[in-house]
Amino acid sequence: MRQALANASAAAAGNDTMERFDARVNRGECDVSVKTRIRWIGRHGVARVVIGRAHRKGDLHARILSDPAARADPYATYDEIRARGPLVPGRLMMQAVSHEAVTSVLRSDAFAVGFDPDEMPWVARHLLTRVAADERIVGPIDPPSLLVTNAPDHTRYRRLVSRVFTAKAVEALRARVEERTTELLDAMAARPHGEPVDLVAEFASLLPVTVIAEILGVPLDMRRQFLTWGSMAAPVLDIGLSYRQFVESETALEEMSDWMYSHFERLRREPGDDIVSKLVHLDDESGKLDDRELLAIAGLLLAAGFETTVNLLGSGAVLLIENPEERVALAADPSLWANAVDEMLRYESPVQATSRRSIRDTEVCGVPVKAGSFVTAMIGGANRDPDVFPDPHRFDVRRSNAREHLAFSSGAHYCIGASLARLEGEIGLRRLFERFPDLSLAGKPSLRGTRTLRGFDTIPVHLNSNRPAEREPHAV
Incomplete structure (x- = not known):
């Protein structure tokens, strides 16, 4: 793979040599647009070349990344990869799809997150370290983000965040989630009767962004702006972005970063x-957090508490609309709601995949893995593993082991916002279907174009309810 990356780096860089780039930088002639294009080449342009070549040669991982049909419904491809073994070699990287293999990769201390620049092809390394750095931006895949930080830094950051983002603090948000849910449902009920509603725009996105705004101390009138930034920046988690997608993502991250520094x-x-506020004023034996560290943690809380929950609420609503027998079961036994949320997370994982780099020779499920190898842990496939989940392609709110899903990852990088996502999912979806028991689709939901994150951009629905607006929150 390294030789393929090296060749692709040269191809993606075009006729400009590294010496010419260096000369332009040293003379101060390399403007922002040129630097942005260089960053795109190093982070995505090379990958686009490699992914395209791998897809043409039949690589199944590349199929999911390149083929819109496979991306829209990746589960048959996951099954095909899983049938080849617990850890499958590929032209891009090794692929783990079974529940056992994915769990092993995520929990093993033989694997790390992020890239090691010293192991990258020299052209890509030069691009990223010589001219590509932009200190203004801290995205979810930029250090010191917890998503790409390893011990001991990751341990320190997580310990600091855990001191303030406690289970007690999350539970204290229950009343706010109830209140915000009621307000959003009231607003939808006030729409002209029979008029279709976009469930994502009017509910699934607004509930988590309103809650996370309060967590971050962000004024509520900024929530639509955060929605815009979040939507524009979400593709940055993918690999092989087009130049236009990359520029849009960087623009959103830069604007949000500038605002957060002032905040x-x-x-x-x-x-x-x-x-x-508590993180800003932390000062103990672990030391203070500087602005870049604060921005990385705030960005992670935004992603963990917002992006994944939008997808959970949207996908969960569609699943219940399309499976009315499951709605009947929940209405008959509301105690099933917590399990139903876990089944939604299993069936349509908001995060479909993550990657790890082996830091020493190891093995996964008996398959040797050399140091420096990359493995894609396909969470969406692990959560449909028939060895763990009988009849895995069936949505079942009564599934006894639904909570064994890996939607929140596992090991040291287990999602710090998992409890908040579950809280919002349970309250939001239960209240939605209690308020509008005849909720139905008014058109075909539109999937997001992202690869790592899976969810809907739009979900047109008919509320089909003449019930008066309910002002008192239900107990959950």
Whole structure:
């Protein structure tokens, strides 16, 4: 794979040599647009070449990344990969799809997150380290983000966040989630009767972004702006973005970063009772968090508490609309709701895949893995493993082991926002279907174009309810 990357790096870079780039940088002639294009080549342009070649040669992982039909419904491809063994070699990287193999990769200390620049082809390494760095931006795949940080830094950051983002703090948000859910449902009920509603725009996105805004100490009137930034930045988790997608993502991350830096300064002067205020003022034996570290953690909380929950709420609603017998079961036995949310997470994992790099020679399920190898842990496939989940392609709110899913990852990088996502999923979806028991699709839902994140952009629905607006929250 390294030789393929090296060849692709040269192809993606075109006729400009590294020497010419260096000369332009040293003379101050390399403007922002040129630097952006260089970053795109190093991060995505090379990958696009490699993915395209792998797809043409029949690589199944590349099929999911390149083929819109396979991306829209990847589960048959997951089954095909799983049938080849617990850990399957590929032209891009090794692929783990079985529940056992994915769990092993995610929990093993023989694997790390992120790239090691020293192991990259020299052209890509030069691009990323010589001219591609942009200190203004801290995206979800930029250090010191917890998603790409390993011990001991990851341990320190997570310990600091865990001190303020506790189970007690999340449970204290229950009343707010109830209140915000009621407000959003009231607003939908007030729409003209019979008028279709986009469930994503009016509910699935607004509930988590409103809650996370309160966690971050962000004014509520900024929530639509955060929705825009989040939607534009979400593709950055994918590999092989087009140049246009990359520019849009970087623009959103830069704007959000600038706003958050100013926000930290405000919170230093006027702290609130929100979690970020507490992080800003942390000062103990672990040391203070600088602005880049604060931005990385705030960005992670935004992604963990918002992006994945939008997908959970949207996919969960569609699953219940399309499986009315499961709605009947939940109405008859509301105690099933918590399990139903886990089944939604299993069946349509909001995060479909993550990758790991082996830091020493090891093995996974008896398959040797050399140091420096990359493995894609296909979470969406592991959650449909028939060896763990009987009849895995059936949505079943009564499934006894639904909670064994890996939608929140596993091991050291287990999602820090898991409890909040479950809370919002259970309250939001239960209240939605209690309020609008005849909720139905008003058109075909539209899937997001992202590869790593799976969910819907739009879900047109008919509320089909003449019930008066309910002002008192239900107990959950």
